[in-house]
Structure formats: structure tokens, C-alpha cells
Amino acid sequence: MLPKTLLGLALTAATGLCASLQQVTNWGSNPTNILMYTYVPDRLATKPAIIVALHGCGGTAPSWYSGTRLPSYADQYGFILIYPGTPNMSNCWGVQDPATLTHGAGGDSFGIVAMVNYTIAKYNADASRVYVMGTSSGGMMTNAMAATYPEVFEAGAAYSGVAHACFAGAASATPFSPNQTCARGLQHTPEEWGNFVRNSYPGYTGRRPRMQIYHGLADNLVYPRCAMEALKQWSNVLGVEFSRNVTGVPSQAYTQVVYGDGSKLVGYLGAGVGHVAPTNEQVMLKFFGLIN
Numbered sequence: 001m002l003p004k005t006l007l008g009l010a011l012t013a014a015t016g017l018c019a020s021l022q023q024v025t026n027w028g029s030n031p032t033n034i035l036m037y038t039y040v041p042d043r044l045a046t047k048p049a050i051i052v053a054l055h056g057c058g059g060t061a062p063s064w065y066s067g068t069r070l071p072s073y074a075d076q077y078g079f080i081l082i083y084p085g086t087p088n089m090s091n092c093w094g095v096q097d098p099a100t101l102t103h104g105a106g107g108d109s110f111g112i113v114a115m116v117n118y119t120i121a122k123y124n125a126d127a128s129r130v131y132v133m134g135t136s137s138g139g140m141m142t143n144a145m146a147a148t149y150p151e152v153f154e155a156g157a158a159y160s161g162v163a164h165a166c167f168a169g170a171a172s173a174t175p176f177s178p179n180q181t182c183a184r185g186l187q188h189t190p191e192e193w194g195n196f197v198r199n200s201y202p203g204y205t206g207r208r209p210r211m212q213i214y215h216g217l218a219d220n221l222v223y224p225r226c227a228m229e230a231l232k233q234w235s236n237v238l239g240v241e242f243s244r245n246v247t248g249v250p251s252q253a254y255t256q257v258v259y260g261d262g263s264k265l266v267g268y269l270g271a272g273v274g275h276v277a278p279t280n281e282q283v284m285l286k287f288f289g290l291i292n
Contacts, residue, residue, distance in 0.1 A: 018042065019039065019040060019041050019042045019075070020039070021037050021061075021062060021065045021071075021083065022037060022039075022040070023036070023037050024036040024037065024038055024115075024118070027114060027115055027118040028111075028114030028115070028117060028118050029111065029114045031099070031107065031110055031111060032086070032094065032107060032108050032111055033087070033088070034085060034086045034087070034088070034108055034112070035061060035084065035085035035086070036061075036082065036083075036084060036085075036115045036118075037061040037062065037065065037083040037084075037085065038080060038081065038082050038083065038119065039065060039071050039074055039080070039081040039083070040080050040081075040123065041074045041075045041078055041079075041080075042075075043078055044078050044080070044123065045077065045078030045079065047126040048078055048080050048123060048125050049079040049080070049125070049126055049129035049131065049288075049290055050079065050080045050081075050082060050116060050119055050120070050125050050126075050131070051070065051074075051079060051080070051081050051082070051130075051131045051132070051133060051288075051290075052082045052084065052115070052116065052131070052132040052133070052145070052153075053065075053068070053081055053083050053133055053134065053138075054084060054132070054135070054137075054138030054139075054141045054142060054145075055067075055083070055085065055091070055135070055137075055138050056092075056134070056135045056136030056137045056138050056139075056160075056276060057091060057092040057136055057137040057174055057175060058090060058091050058092070059091055059138070060085050060091065061085030062083075062085075065081075065083050067135075068279045068281060069279075070279075070281055073281055073290075073291070077285075077290055077291060080119060080123060080125060082112075082115050082119055084111070084112050086108060089172055089173070089174055090174045090176065092137040092172075092173055092174045093108050093137045093138065093140060093144075093173070094107055094108045094173065095137070095140045095141055095144050095162075095166075095167045095173045096167040096168060096170040096171070096172060096173040098168070100144060100148070101164070101165050101200055102148065102200055102201075103148050103149060103200055103201035103204070108141065109141075109145055109149060112145060113152055116130055116152055128154060129154055129289075129290075130153055130154060131154055131157075131288050131290075132145045132146060132156045132157075133156060133157040133279075133284060134158065134161070135159040135161075135276045135277075135279065136160050136161065136221075136222065136276050137161075137173065137174075138161070139158035139159045139160050139161025139162075139214075139276075140158070140161040140162050140167070140173065142156045142157065142158040142159075142161060143158050143161055143163060143230060144164050144165075146164070146208075146209040146211060147164035147165070147200050147201075147237075148164075148200045148201060149201075150204060150206065150207070151204070153209045154209060154288070154289075155209050155210040155211065155212075155287065155288050155289075156209050156210075156211050156212070157287065157288075158211070158212070158213055158214070158230065159214045159215075159276055159279060160214065160215055160216065160219060160275055160276040160277045161213075161222065161226070161230065162183065162186075162222060162226045162230065163186075163188075163193055163196070163226065163230040163233045164193075164196055164197055164200070164230075165196035165200070166182040166186055166229070167182045168196070175221060182226075183221065183222045183223065183226065184225075185223040185224075185229065186226075186229065187225070187229060188232075189232075190233065190235055190236035191236055193232055193233035193236060194233060194236030196233070197233060197237045198237070208237055208238055210263065210264045210265065210287070211234045211238070211265050211266075212266050212267070212268070212283075212284060212287050213227050213230045213234070213257075213265075213267040213268070214267075214268045214270075214277040215267070215269055215270070215273075215277055216269075216270045216272075216273030216274050216275060216276070217269050217270060217271050217272070217273060218270075218271070218272050218274045219273070219274050219275040219276075219277075220274065220275070221274075222275060227267060227269060231257060231259070231265065234259075234265050235265060238259075238264045240259040240260035240264050241259060241260065242257070242258075242259055243261070243262075245257055245258070246258060249268075250282075250283045253271050253272055253273060254268050254270045254273075255268070255269050255271075256268055266287065268280070268283070
């Protein structure tokens with residue numbers, strides 16, 4: 001009888017299941033010295049989709065890899081996960097940086113797009129099915145990626161973030177920054193918010209990413225008003241109006257905020273939910289079109 005360790009190795013060899021989070025180097029232009037990790041499942045789909053998953057302030061790519069159930073869904077459905085990591089600004093994304101907020105100008109966003117392009121080329125991935133999600137600072141960066149590089153991303157899901165360019169002009173974008181006007185619910189009109197998106201890529205007339213916005217109504221770090229401002233922004237950009245609230249969706253604590261028919265923009269606001277709103281992989285992946 002084989003010892004347990006040898007039996008485990010034999011089973012692994014027989015099934016070929018050995019996928020793990022891997023750091024990638026030499027993946028392309030990297031103006032802010034951020035890090036790239038990927039999770040590529042053993043059973044990769046033909047022309048696989050890609051999800052970029054962005055950690056929050058103080059986090060790392062490996063910690064965010066362990067922070068959701070996305071790897072198990074990747075195993076089941078064969079998509080690739082990219083986990084960028086930033087060592088800068090207390091491990092918070094540079095959503096205040098003009099370069100990050102401007103198409104083709106550099107910053108964290110430029111490096112992340114280089115990761116996507118590298119992954120598409122290496123794995124023959126489907127460039128029409130690239131998605132972005134993140135939590136807290138990563139949720140802020142999710143909105144920034146969708147706004148600044150709309151041609152790259154089909155859809156996004158921002159958890160406990162802020163509207164695109166909300167931190168523009170601030171010295172930094174961390175919980176320790178002296179200017180917390182944005183995180184406390186900076187308000188603009190929908191048109192003003194929409195202009196921040198449009199001005200990030202002047203002249204762009206193509207399709208815009210579909211968006212989900214998740215937020216806790218008891219969040220005292222990134223105030224709930226921030227979610228409403230993000231919804232105003234994307235409502236203007238996507239040309240959809242608020243249509244209805246649905247209580248108890250996706251669970252009892254939440255209210256689903258539907259714009260239009262819900263195919264382009266949806267919010268989820270959780271009563272009693274603080275910072276951060278938990279990742280709802282199933283609802284998000286259905287919105288992305290990656291599961292039924």
C-alpha cells in the first residue's frame with residue numbers, strides 16, 4: 001500500500017492537476033514596477049476568457065488569490081486569472097495618478113493592460129472576453145481600468161470602491177491620506193462624472209464596459225455614497241437610466257439597483273455590510289457571461 005504522500009503524488013500525476021498561482025516576469029511595459037501573477041487552470045478552455053483581479057489597500061496578489069473562490073471557478077470553467085500586485089503607496093493602487101487615469105499615458109493601468117496583452121498572446125485567449133474586478137482600492141482601480149481602457153474590458157465588477165477619477169488631484173489614495181473627500185462621498189452630477197470617463201480617452205467612440213457596483217451600507221471607510229456616485233457615473237456613460245430596486249437580491253441583506261434592463265449596469269447595496277462587501281462570484285460571473 002502506498003504511503004499517503006506517494007499516493008497523493010500518484011493521483012496528481014494521474015489527473016494532471018497541478019495548477020497554482022505563479023509569478024510572471026518580463027511581461028511587458030511596467031512604468032510603476034507592479035507585479036504580475038497568474039492562475040492558469042490545468043483544463044484551459046479553447047480561447048479562454050481572462051479576469052483581472054485587483055487586491056485592496058495593504059493586500060497582495062497572493063492574498064487576493066486566496067481571498068475569493070475564483071480559482072475554483074477557473075478550474076471548472078477554464079478561464080485565466082491575472083492577479084496584479086502593487087508594492088507602492090502602502091500597496092494601494094494609484095487611482096489619483098494622472099497617468100493611471102489617462103489612456104496610454106503610463107501608470108498602474110498601463111502595466112495592467114500589458115499583463116492582459118501578454119496573457120492573450122501566450123495562451124491564445126479571447127480578447128473579446130476580458131473582465132476586471134477588485135475590492136476596496138482594487139474596486140477603485142476596477143472603475144479606472146474600465147474607464148481608461150474601455151477597448152480592453154468587456155465588463156467589470158467594483159466592490160467597495162469609488163467612481164473613476166474621484167481621487168484625481170489628491171496627493172495619494174490610501175486610508176491614511178490627509179484628503180479623504182473622495183472616500184467620504186464626493187458628489188458630482190452624472191454628466192460631470194461621465195466626462196471624467198470620456199476625458200480619460202479623448203475621441204474614443206467604441207463600446208463601453210458593462211458594470212456591477214457592490215457596496216456595504218455600513219461602510220465607514222469608503223462611504224456608501226461612493227457607490228451611488230459610481231452608479232451615476234456609469235449610468236451617464238452607458239446611457240441607461242435607473243429603472244427599479246429589487247429587495248432581497250442576491251441575498252436578504254441586499255438591494256439590487258437596476259438600470260435599464262440590468263444587462264449593462266447593476267448595483268448591489270448591502271444593509272449592515274461594512275468594508276468590504278464580500279465577493280459574490282456566482283452573481284458576478286453570470287453578469288460576465290462566464291457561467292449560466
